Amino acid sequence: MAETTAKSGRNILEIDDLKLAYLVGGARVKAANGVTLRVGEGEAVGIVGESGSGKSTIARTVLGLLPEKTSEIESGKLIIDGRDVTRLSPKEWESVRGNPVAIVFQDPLSFLNPVMRIGRQIAESVEHHDQGVKDVKARVAELLTLVKLPVTAARAYPHELSGGMRQRAMMAIALGCRPKLLVADEPTTALDVTTQSEVMELLRDLRKKLGMALLLISHDLGVVASACERIYVMYAGRTVEWGPTATIFSNPSHPYTKGLLRAAKATRDERGRFETIPGDVPNLSKQPPGCPFEMRCPVAMPVCKESMPAPTDLGSRHAVRCYAVEAAAQRVPASAAS
Amino acid sequence: MVETVIGKPVLELCKVSKSFHRRGFPPVTAAREVDLHVCEAETVALVGESGSGKSTLAKIALGLVRPDAGEVKLFGKTISGLPMGQLREVRTAMQPVFQDSSAAFNPRRTVTQLLSQAAIRHPSPIGTMRERLIILLEQVGLRPGEDYLGRFPHELSGGQRQRLSIARALAMDPPIIIADEPLSGADVSIRGQLLNLMIDLREKRKVAYLFITHDISIAKAFAHRVAVMYKGSIVERGNADEVLANPQHEYTKRLVEGSLTVEQAEKAVEAISHKMESGVAAS
Ligand SMILES: Nc1ncnc2c1ncn2[C@@H]1O[C@H](COP(=O)(O)OP(=O)(O)OP(=O)(O)O)[C@@H](O)[C@H]1O
Ligand SMILES: Nc1ncnc2c1ncn2[C@@H]1O[C@H](COP(=O)(O)OP(=O)(O)OP(=O)(O)O)[C@@H](O)[C@H]1O
Ligand SMILES: [Mg+2]
Ligand SMILES: [Mg+2]
Numbered sequence: 274m275a276e277t278t279a280k281s282g283r284n285i286l287e288i289d290d291l292k293l294a295y296l297v298g299g300a301r302v303k304a305a306n307g308v309t310l311r312v313g314e315g316e317a318v319g320i321v322g323e324s325g326s327g328k329s330t331i332a333r334t335v336l337g338l339l340p341e342k343t344s345e346i347e348s349g350k351l352i353i354d355g356r357d358v359t360r361l362s363p364k365e366w367e368s369v370r371g372n373p374v375a376i377v378f379q380d381p382l383s384f385l386n387p388v389m390r391i392g393r394q395i396a397e398s399v400e401h402h403d404q405g406v407k408d409v410k411a412r413v414a415e416l417l418t419l420v421k422l423p424v425t426a427a428r429a430y431p432h433e434l435s436g437g438m439r440q441r442a443m444m445a446i447a448l449g450c451r452p453k454l455l456v457a458d459e460p461t462t463a464l465d466v467t468t469q470s471e472v473m474e475l476l477r478d479l480r481k482k483l484g485m486a487l488l489l490i491s492h493d494l495g496v497v498a499s500a501c502e503r504i505y506v507m508y509a510g511r512t513v514e515w516g517p518t519a520t521i522f523s524n525p526s527h528p529y530t531k532g533l534l535r536a537a538k539a540t541r542d543e544r545g546r547f548e549t550i551p552g553d554v555p556n557l558s559k560q561p562p563g564c565p566f567e568m569r570c571p572v573a574m575p576v577c578k579e580s581m582p583a584p585t586d587l588g589s590r591h592a593v594r595c596y597a598v599e600a601a602a603q604r605v606p607a608s609a610a611s
Numbered sequence: 612m613v614e615t616v617i618g619k620p621v622l623e624l625c626k627v628s629k630s631f632h633r634r635g636f637p638p639v640t641a642a643r644e645v646d647l648h649v650c651e652a653e654t655v656a657l658v659g660e661s662g663s664g665k666s667t668l669a670k671i672a673l674g675l676v677r678p679d680a681g682e683v684k685l686f687g688k689t690i691s692g693l694p695m696g697q698l699r700e701v702r703t704a705m706q707p708v709f710q711d712s713s714a715a716f717n718p719r720r721t722v723t724q725l726l727s728q729a730a731i732r733h734p735s736p737i738g739t740m741r742e743r744l745i746i747l748l749e750q751v752g753l754r755p756g757e758d759y760l761g762r763f764p765h766e767l768s769g770g771q772r773q774r775l776s777i778a779r780a781l782a783m784d785p786p787i788i789i790a791d792e793p794l795s796g797a798d799v800s801i802r803g804q805l806l807n808l809m810i811d812l813r814e815k816r817k818v819a820y821l822f823i824t825h826d827i828s829i830a831k832a833f834a835h836r837v838a839v840m841y842k843g844s845i846v847e848r849g850n851a852d853e854v855l856a857n858p859q860h861e862y863t864k865r866l867v868e869g870s871l872t873v874e875q876a877e878k879a880v881e882a883i884s885h886k887m888e889s890g891v892a893a894s
Pocket of ligand 4: 435437665666791
């Protein structure tokens with residue numbers, strides 16, 4: 274398997290062939306259908322992929338926040354900081370959540386307590402997870418400054434902040450835990466570019482200072498490119514391509530990754546239409562046995578309908594799950610393949 | 612390039628001001644004598660820094676926040692200051708898409724329940740309600756539609772929930788949609804599809820949009836006019852192409868320069884990869 278490990282050789286997060294389903298009505302929505310992913314200590318890793326492809330599901334899994342009654346981990350393994358946490362009880366998860374792993378959610382309002390001041394919410398995370406801190410109030414002020422919020426924001430309630438300010442407040446709460454791994458789910462979606470680059474700058478700084486690892490989920494390729502050393506591309510609950518950021522951009526191999534990069538340009542064609550990736554997203558509750566991208570794929574072959582390809586190692590920690598790429602790699606006995 | 616439109620104004624904000632005062636806080640001026648109008652079939656993009664007052668302005672237009680001063684007009688009729696009972700009718704004419712989709716829906720209602728009220732007003736009342744709902748869902752890329760009918764909002768992904776709120780707004784067939792970062796959770800492919808859908812409605816049903824976005828490339832490609840907000844004031848406005856190609860105000864300049872386009876990102880990464888390759892070759 275062309276899986277990569279950290280520079281230090283130690284991984285803060287390992288996900289192995291994870292399969293899980295949400296149960297809705299009578300259906301099983303397979304939101305993870307073979308996810309394999311590594312984040313090394315101190316490393317910044319990005320996940321990109323279509324809306325609904327299972328990115329937030331990964332985030333929820335890593336935090337033990339899957340809905341208890343309506344989801345089920347079917348198979349696979351989840352290791353955090355050396356500990357197998359695949360089957361932890363809700364109680365046991367409390368020793369993982371916050372520290373070593375903290376999260377910044379996609380929808381701030383679903384996470385923030387609407388009737389508690391921001392300052393108190395940050396203070397709670399500090400009190401629970403960073404017991405070394407004596408002066409909690411000073412630490413709260415420091416965290417607010419860190420995320421570029423005025424110290425007065427401590428006294429505001431969530432609804433009194435703008436969307437972007439709420440996102441940063443949530444980041445302060447997460448950082449208050451001093452996590453070894455920060456999972457950031459679309460942390461900058463609602464931010465203008467100047468604020469966005471400030472926040473990304475902040476994350477880079479913190480990683481350097483604290484040695485914190487980052488798992489950054491975003492559909493914004495620019496954001497991921499600027500912050501992450503490696504990228505995983507997800508499609509329909511599967512990791513389909515991964516490699517160093519530069520390689521993914523300069524040499525995208527999966528047909529979906531290629532389409533993604535093309536569509537990212539927000540340009541309109543001669544008919545005034547915006548570019549999209551043609552075809553429908555697959556139905557996660559009735560997945561075909563083969564590659565989920567097959568029905569939209571410009572280079573699909575008969576075999577693609579039959580089974581999901583194994584990863585093809587393209588060298589330099591770059592790998593892809595695609596029969597077309599596999600066939601091409603075999604034709605040219607590549608010196609690249611390590 | 613987006614062609615200009617000349618039509619009658621649908622929404623007008625006239626010298627609208629709003630400050631927030633709370634004990635122990637310095638007052639925040641979220642809107643300072645803001646003038647803004649949107650015409651039939653026209654799209655106006657509102658861009659600006661986080662906290663500059665964009666969402667507040669949208670809420671004032673929708674009658675959800677009362678301005679300290681100034682007027683809001685819908686089709687020339689003043690609606691600011693109307694009693695709540697009359698506002699309800701006005702609100703069906705202006706459909707919102709809110710920034711945070713998790714707060715936009717009643718969590719105890721299913722998708723079917725959330726959309727059926729809207730779908731009754733759907734412009735082409737053909738087929739059964741169920742069929743109409745499925746069409747609506749599939750228009751915003753929630754396919755197959757029937758899979759989503761029985762779900763609760765929290766059983767959707769972030770981007771899917773945002774699309775549900777777009778579907779609800781579109782279903783009402785309103786003359787104007789006020790959308791606050793409606794595409795922030797949409798991946799690039801869906802984004803194209805949604806923009807195309809909104810362009811269709813603009814052309815066929817003359818829908819007007821007040822469109823809040825931080826994405827300059829979308830503002831450029833989709834909006835006719837753009838207004839740039841900075842600390843509660845509109846500091847620059849005009850034809851979207853012109854303003855964004857040749858920004859005058861300092862903040863607009865930063866905004867335009869700072870927007871990392873994919874082409875720029877690609878170039879940056881290319882530079883890195885060259886460095887890395889030469890590094891690898893050397894070792
Ligand atoms: N209900 C409120 N009470 C007090 N202050 C408020 C309230 N609503 C908004 N504000 C303040 O008004 C200012 C403008 O907020 P607004 O939400 O309009 O910004 P925005 O331009 O939408 O920002 P963003 O891009 O981050 O969403 C902010 O400083 C915010 O804290
Ligand atoms: N509680 C749930 N019950 C049923 N289905 C769910 C639930 N949560 C998510 N899903 C489904 O699982 C799939 C993956 O959802 P997830 O939130 O992980 O997507 P995502 O990649 O984060 O998308 P987005 O970019 O839109 O946020 C989606 O198709 C969604 O509809
Ligand atoms: Mg998500
Ligand atoms: Mg806002």
